[in-house]
Each structure stands twice: as C-alpha cells, then as structure tokens.
Amino acid sequence: MINGNPIVQMRNVSKRFGKIQALDKINLDIKRGEIIGLLGANGAGKSTLLRHIIGLYLADQGQCITFETDAAKLTPKELGRIGYVHQEGELLEWMTVKQLIRYVSAYYKTWNQQLEEKYIKDFDISIKDRVGSLSPGQRQKVAILLAIGFEPELLILDEPASTLDPIARSQFLDLLLQIIQDENRTIIISSHILSDVEKVIDHAIIMRKGSILRDCSFDSLREEFLKVILTSLSGHLPQNLPFENVISYEKSDSQAVLTVQNYASSDLEAKAKEIDCTVDIKPLPLEEIYKIVVSRE
Amino acid sequence: MGILTANSKHLYQHRRMWFWYVILLCQTPIILLSLYSKTDRYLGYLIVSLLMGILAGGLQKDILTKPFSFCLPNHRQIPRAFIFWIGGVVNLFLGCVFLGYPELSFPYVLLVVLAGGFVGLISYFYGVYSSFQAVPTPAAGIIPLLVFSAVFFKWDVPVQNVIVNQPIVIILVGGLMSVWCWKLLGRDFLARKYCGKLVMGMFDNWNRTKVEKYRQARAERNMTEGKVKFFENTQEFFLGKMERYEFLSRGRYIWGNIYMVFGKFFGLWNIWHVLGFLATIIFLVLFFGFMGPIGNDKRMIGFLFIVPALSIYSLDLMPYRTMLFPAGRRDKYYSTLILSVVVTLLGGLLVLVMTGISVFLETMLPEFSFRGGPILSYYGMDIGDFYIYLLFVPITLSLAVAFPRTKPWLITILVVVFMQGWIISKMVLKQSIVDLIGPVNILGLMALCWIGFLVILHYVCMRRSLVGQCR
Numbered sequence: 124m125i126n127g128n129p130i131v132q133m134r135n136v137s138k139r140f141g142k143i144q145a146l147d148k149i150n151l152d153i154k155r156g157e158i159i160g161l162l163g164a165n166g167a168g169k170s171t172l173l174r175h176i177i178g179l180y181l182a183d184q185g186q187c188i189t190f191e192t193d194a195a196k197l198t199p200k201e202l203g204r205i206g207y208v209h210q211e212g213e214l215l216e217w218m219t220v221k222q223l224i225r226y227v228s229a230y231y232k233t234w235n236q237q238l239e240e241k242y243i244k245d246f247d248i249s250i251k252d253r254v255g256s257l258s259p260g261q262r263q264k265v266a267i268l269l270a271i272g273f274e275p276e277l278l279i280l281d282e283p284a285s286t287l288d289p290i291a292r293s294q295f296l297d298l299l300l301q302i303i304q305d306e307n308r309t310i311i312i313s314s315h316i317l318s319d320v321e322k323v324i325d326h327a328i329i330m331r332k333g334s335i336l337r338d339c340s341f342d343s344l345r346e347e348f349l350k351v352i353l354t355s356l357s358g359h360l361p362q363n364l365p366f367e368n369v370i371s372y373e374k375s376d377s378q379a380v381l382t383v384q385n386y387a388s389s390d391l392e393a394k395a396k397e398i399d400c401t402v403d404i405k406p407l408p409l410e411e412i413y414k415i416v417v418s419r420e
Numbered sequence: 421m422g423i424l425t426a427n428s429k430h431l432y433q434h435r436r437m438w439f440w441y442v443i444l445l446c447q448t449p450i451i452l453l454s455l456y457s458k459t460d461r462y463l464g465y466l467i468v469s470l471l472m473g474i475l476a477g478g479l480q481k482d483i484l485t486k487p488f489s490f491c492l493p494n495h496r497q498i499p500r501a502f503i504f505w506i507g508g509v510v511n512l513f514l515g516c517v518f519l520g521y522p523e524l525s526f527p528y529v530l531l532v533v534l535a536g537g538f539v540g541l542i543s544y545f546y547g548v549y550s551s552f553q554a555v556p557t558p559a560a561g562i563i564p565l566l567v568f569s570a571v572f573f574k575w576d577v578p579v580q581n582v583i584v585n586q587p588i589v590i591i592l593v594g595g596l597m598s599v600w601c602w603k604l605l606g607r608d609f610l611a612r613k614y615c616g617k618l619v620m621g622m623f624d625n626w627n628r629t630k631v632e633k634y635r636q637a638r639a640e641r642n643m644t645e646g647k648v649k650f651f652e653n654t655q656e657f658f659l660g661k662m663e664r665y666e667f668l669s670r671g672r673y674i675w676g677n678i679y680m681v682f683g684k685f686f687g688l689w690n691i692w693h694v695l696g697f698l699a700t701i702i703f704l705v706l707f708f709g710f711m712g713p714i715g716n717d718k719r720m721i722g723f724l725f726i727v728p729a730l731s732i733y734s735l736d737l738m739p740y741r742t743m744l745f746p747a748g749r750r751d752k753y754y755s756t757l758i759l760s761v762v763v764t765l766l767g768g769l770l771v772l773v774m775t776g777i778s779v780f781l782e783t784m785l786p787e788f789s790f791r792g793g794p795i796l797s798y799y800g801m802d803i804g805d806f807y808i809y810l811l812f813v814p815i816t817l818s819l820a821v822a823f824p825r826t827k828p829w830l831i832t833i834l835v836v837v838f839m840q841g842w843i844i845s846k847m848v849l850k851q852s853i854v855d856l857i858g859p860v861n862i863l864g865l866m867a868l869c870w871i872g873f874l875v876i877l878h879y880v881c882m883r884r885s886l887v888g889q890c891r
Contacts, residue, residue, distance in 0.1 A: 177744060180885040195749065195882075199668035203746035213742040216636050217684035222655050229659050230676065230746050232667040255636030270744075 135185035145171040147333040160320040161313040163330035169313040206275035208266050208283045216255035231273035242268050259286040280312040321409035329416050345406040351381045352403040463576040465514040469540040473547020476506045482621040484614040500605035511540035535587035538594025545601050654686040673747040677755040705778045709798045722805045723842050728767040729812035733820050733831045742887045753881035764813050771809050775801040814873035821880050
C-alpha cells in the first residue's frame with residue numbers, strides 16, 4: 124500500500140562533476156511502499172541520484188530530504204533504516220563471508236538471522252571464503268544479503284543483478300517479490316536489465332543526462348504506449364490508416380503492426396472497425412517503452 | 421604500424437614510465453659521480469642497465485598479463501624483440517663510456533666499447549629476469565648492494581680490467597648469454613604463464629584494488645587452521661568492544677571503524693611478516709645511522725622521525741567508503757579523528773622503539789672502515805627531534821584526507837621531497853631547526869598543523885561528497 128507521505132523528497136537538486144552535469148534540477152517524491160524502477164543509460168545519473176538520497180553525495184544546489192531529515196545530516200537512526208547495494212561492489216575484502224556478515228549484523232538490532240540462513244542456503248553462498256577471492260556474482264549475492272538482512276524500510280539497489288547469472292537473477296527476483304510483500308517497505312531499483320525490473324516495479328523513473336524524462340506509475344506508462352496489430356477482414360488495408368500519434372509501423376497488404384501513444388483501447392477498436400479490421404492490442408515491454416521515451420525526448 | 425612500434429610507444433605513452441625516468445634522471449648522476457669523482461672507474465652505468473632491464477621487462481610483463489594481448493597475431497614473440505632492441509640500443513650507448521678510457525688505440529677501443537655494452541647487457545638481462553619474478557623488482561634491492569660493494573670492495577675494478585684487456589672473451593660470453601636469453605624469451609610458455617593471471621606488475625603498486633586483491637589471494641593460500649582461529653578471535657574481540665555500546669550509537673561505529681582499518685592486518689599476519697617488519701626497522705636504523713654526517717649535522721638518522729609519519733598515509737583511515745553503515749557524516753568525522761589519534765600513538769610508539777634501538781646501537785657499534793675506505797661512525801636518533809614526527813603526522817593526515825585518489829602518487833612524491841628537503845636543510849642550515857626557529861615557534865607550528873588537519877577533516881566529512889568521482 125502506498126502511503127501519501129514521501130520518505131524521499133528532492134527539490135531542484137543539481138550536481139556537477141567538473142564539466143559533467145550529473146544531475147540537473149531534479150524534483151522527485153518517493154512515497155512509502157513504492158517499488159521504483161530507476162532506468163537510464165550509463166552516465167544518466169542514476170547512481171548519483173541514489174547517493175544523494177543516502178547523503179554520500181551532497182547537492183551543489185537544491186535539497187534532498189530522506190526520512191524527513193536533510194540527507195547531509197542523516198544520523199545512524201535514519202541510516203539504520205536504509206539498505207544499499209552499490210554498483211562498485213566494494214566490500215571488506217580481507218574478511219571471510221562469515222566474518223563480514225557477523226560484522227555488518229553487529230550494527231543492526233533488527234538483523235534477521237532466519238532470513239540470513241535461508242538466503243545463504245538458497246543462493247549457495249560459501250561463507251568460509253574470503254570476500255576478496257569471490258567471483259563478481261558471489262560478491263553481489265553477499266552485498267544483497269548485507270543490504271536486506273536487517274529488513275530495511277528503504278532498500279536501494281543500484282544495479283543489483285548486473286553480475287548475477289540467469290539462475291541467480293531469477294532467484295533474486297523471487298526474493299525481491301517476497302520482500303515486496305511488506306507493505307511498508309520502499310524499494311528503489313536501478314538496472315539495465317529491464318525485463319527483470321518490469322516484473323517487480325510499480326513506478327518508473329526514466330533518466331537521461333542528469334534529467335528525469337518520466338516519473339510516473341508503471342501502469343500509466345504501459346497504458347500510454349500500445350502495440351496494435353490490425354488485420355484486414357477484406358484482405359487489403361487502406362493506403363492511409365486513420366491513426367494519429369503513431370510512433371512506428373510495419374505494414375503488409377492485409378496486416379499492420381503499429382506502436383501508438385495516448386490511445387484508449389475503445390478508440391483503437393472503433394477506428395479499426397471503421398476500416399474493416401480486427402484489432403489486437405498489447406502493452407509494450409518496458410525495454411521498448413524505454414527506447415521510445417529516450418529517443419523522443 | 422608494426423606491433424613492435426606500437427609496443428615501443430609505451431615508453432613515452434605510459435605515464436608511470438615517466439616516474440621511473442625521473443628516478444633514473446635523479447639517481448644516475450649521483451651514482452656516476454660517486455664512482456667517477458676520485459678514480460678512473462667506468463662501470464657505474466651497470467646500475468642504469470639494470471634499471472632499464474627492470475623497466476623493459478616490467479612493461480612487457482604488464483602487457484602479457486592482459487588477456488587480449490595473448491590473442492593478438494604474432495604478439496607472443498614481441499616481448500623478446502622489444503627487450504632486445506631496448507637492451508641493445510641502451511647498452512651500446514652506455515658502453516661508449518670506454519671511449520674515455522686512456523691509451524686505447526682506435527680500432528681496439530671499439531672492441532672495448534662493444535665488450536662494455538655486453539657487460540651492460542648482462543646486467544640488463546638480470547633486471548629483465550627480476551621483473552618477471554612473482555615479487556616485483558627484487559633487483560632494485562641489489563642496486564644499493566652494488567653501489568656499496570663498489571665503493572668499499574671495488575669489485576668493478578677487476579671486471580673493468582677484463583673488459584679492457586680481454587674484450588673478445590667478454591664479447592663471446594655476452595654473445596652466448598644473449599643467444600640463451602633470446603631462446604628463453606621466445607618460448608610460448610611466457611605468454612601462457614602470464615596471460616590473465618593475477619600477478620603484480622611493476623606499475624601495479626599504485627593500483628590499490630589490484631594490490632589488495634593480490635594480497636588477499638596470497639593470504640588465502642597461506643591460511644592455516646591456527647591463523648583462522650586467531651583471525652576469528654580478533655574479530656570477536658572487536659565485536660565485543662562494539663557490543664558494549666547501544667545499537668546505532670557512535671561508540672559502536674567508532675569501534676567498528678577501528679576494526680575495519682586494523683582488522684585486515686590480523687588476517688594477513690604471519691611470522692615472516694613480523695620478522696620482515698623487524699628486519700626492515702633494524703635495516704633502516706642501521707642504514708640511516710651510518711649515513712651521517714651531512715653538513716653540520718651528524719645525525720642523518722633523524723629522517724626516521726618522518727618515515728612513520730609518512731607511512732600513516734598508506735592506512736585507509738578516511739571515511740570514503742561505498743558500503744553503507746549506519747553512521748552519519750558527523751559520526752564519520754569523530755571516528756576518523758579517533759583513528760587518527762590511535763595511529764599517531766602507534767606510530768609514536770614505533771618511533772620510540774626505533775630511537776631506543778638506535779641509541780643502544782650507538783653505544784655498541786665502534787667506528788670502522790673497509791679496506792682504507794671512509795671511516796664509518798654510527799649515530800643514533802636524538803629523542804629531542806621527536807617534534808618532527810608530531811609535526812609531520814598532521815601534514816600527512818591532511819593530505820591523505822584531502823587527496824584520497826592521488827594517495828599512492830602523493831606518498832611517493834612526499835618521500836622524495838621530504839628526503840631531499842631533509843638532506844638539503846642539513847647541508848644549508850648552520851644550526852638545528854629547533855635552534856633556528858625556537859621551541860615555542862615549533863610548538864605553535866605543530867598546533868597550527870593539527871588545527872589545519874581538523875579543519876580539513878571537518879570540511880571533507882561535512883561538506884564533500886564521500887564516494888565515487890569525488891574520491
């Protein structure tokens with residue numbers, strides 16, 4: 124359930140690294156219980172945005188409020204409610220996995236021992252190995268465990284599945300779906316693997332070059348862009364199809380496949396009837412939607 | 421462009437090579453002058469050959485470890501060609517020092533130059549061999565040995581005589597050695613041995629991630645049951661300290677941070693490290709104790725008050741971590757501050773131990789000389805110079821906090837600058853710094869340095885971005 128009170132608020136947040144404008148006047152509200160997909164190409168500013176939320180980066184301009192506290196002044200009380208899997212995969216290399224888990228768990232009163240044991244078993248983590256000698260996929264599994272082990276209210280996952288193999292990725296998604304069951308938990312997941320993300324998110328933020336192109340519910344995004352398959356009942360489609368806002372189309376004598384924007388299904392059906400066609404309407408996969416949004420803005 | 425030409429471009433395109441060129445430029449005249457100033461001795465260039473061998477071999481080893489280079493057509497034979505052409509050109513040039521040898525007739529002197537070049541080539545190949553070993557640049561350790569043994573035992577004189585009197589023999593020996601090296605370097609196993617392997621190259625000491633990875637892999641190999649137990653007990657000790665404080669409290673984080681910084685040493689530690697550490701201390705105390713007098717100050721060993729202060733730089737005390745712990749910026753500030761105090765105390769303890777050892781040695785070691793060489797006297801550290809340590813610690817800490825990304829470069833530059841500055845100040849100044857500035861001003865300067873460190877640390881912790889591109 125999405126609670127109206129935002130747990131993260133960003134107002135006109137800008138950040139520059141030398142000549143690169145990493146974030147450009149970002150305005151964003153993240154509400155409790157939302158599962159947000161943060162989408163964008165490399166260098167779009169996703170990680171920078173996430174790091175502002177936890178106060179690792181400070182804005183050049185604007186303000187970022189997390190759990191009603193200025194992100195620059197977050198205290199252990201607020202930070203103890205945030206789990207973060209970061210892109211770099213930085214861990215304490217010299218510890219064994221067992222030691223690292225024991226060490227990190229010592230910081231949190233809410234550490235869930237059962238979840239830890241289940242995760243270690245399900246993900247086949249060898250706890251005797253040194254962290255420094257783990258494969259990238261194994262490291263990522265450990266990083267995820269450390270971020271979720273204390274059941275944080277806000278879970279920030281920056282490219283969590285990028286180094287996981289297909290089976291581990293599928294297990295991770297199952298785990299994520301379990302975690303989502305807690306209605307009070309907010310998850311922000313940044314990923315390039317859009318086919319995975321679309322299974323779990325209910326809100327999408329699309330970024331490019333430090334700006335937010337779209338910030339809307341995933342359902343509305345899926346309703347906005349539709350794939351329409353028209354099949355002529357007479358065997359021939361008219362030369363000009365009566366559709367506006369067509370993003371792309373492929374046409375043969377009797378069939379056309381269109382990608383359209385901002386159409387209600389009923390309107391599409393009515394227009395198809397006008398030209399003596401049957402219509403099959405499908406939502407676009409997130410990957411297609413992402414490409415359209417980024418290329419058109 | 422041929423592969424060899426492309427490979428040779430590393431000589432000027434590889435930025436780290438420039439560092440070694442600067443070292444070569446700085447050190448070569450000193451070495452050559454020390455050997456040539458009083459006698460007609462010509463073999464100082466062997467040091468340059470050795471260093472060039474280390475550089476050429478190290479460069480090729482770095483390239484061979486890159487997996488893509490294994491697949492490049494004809495690339496597996498390139499290290500040999502590269503090493504030989506660099507070695508040939510450099511040593512032929514260096515062998516020309518024999519043109520200055522007195523009373524050698526014209527065609528004969530060319531044979532001597534060639535022989536000199538081949539002797540240089542032998543030294544060069546030793547450098548190449550060393551750089552291909554597991555531990556980088558062990559040959560660098562032999563350089564001081566070569567210089568000192570040349571000064572005190574004059575080993576170079578008979579070698580020089582053989583070059584001048586029997587150049588053809590030397591050319592034959594050098595030629596055979598070159599053929600052997602040519603065959604050795606041309607075998608495919610070299611490429612297979614290094615392709616994609618985690619080996620430390622000579623340029624990798626600046627790559628902290630790789631150094632850490634290498635260190636961990638080695639520690640993993642050397643782990644025994646006893647060490648695992650010790651390692652785990654250490655963790656329990658620190659966790660026990662953490663658990664004395666409330667969850668999410670500053671005390672818990674501070675103890676956790678102390679463990680984060682020092683814990684790794686317990687995991688890597690073994691008896692050889694302990695012995696190596698002690699041997700290094702004793703070597704430094706002996707080496708610098710015999711280095712004086714310089715200018716008006718007999719105690720060159722005073723430089724050892726700076727060394728521990730500079731070595732603090734290598735510890736990762738600062739709050740630049742991507743891993744998220746429940747600690748705010750203010751907690752990171754206090755925790756780094758406490759860590760700084762802890763390392764200052766530990767470093768101070770080390771300085772006191774070194775002072776104690778050197779004072780003891782001063783009472784024990786008599787003056788002596790080798791074979792009519794200069795008389796060597798040992799001078800211990802003066803505890804009155806302890807202020808130097810306390811002055812340099814905050815400078816080192818400030819630089820480490822302010823420039824975490826350039827840390828390895830800075831530490832190298834700092835060591836060179838402070839070392840040279842120390843020597844120059846001893847040669848130029850007529851009295852000690854305390855006498856010159858006055859103890860009160862020294863105290864003031866010290867306070868200023870510590871306040872400066874606090875201001876920088878506070879600024880970094882409270883105002884600066886702490887990870888990623890800001891590191």
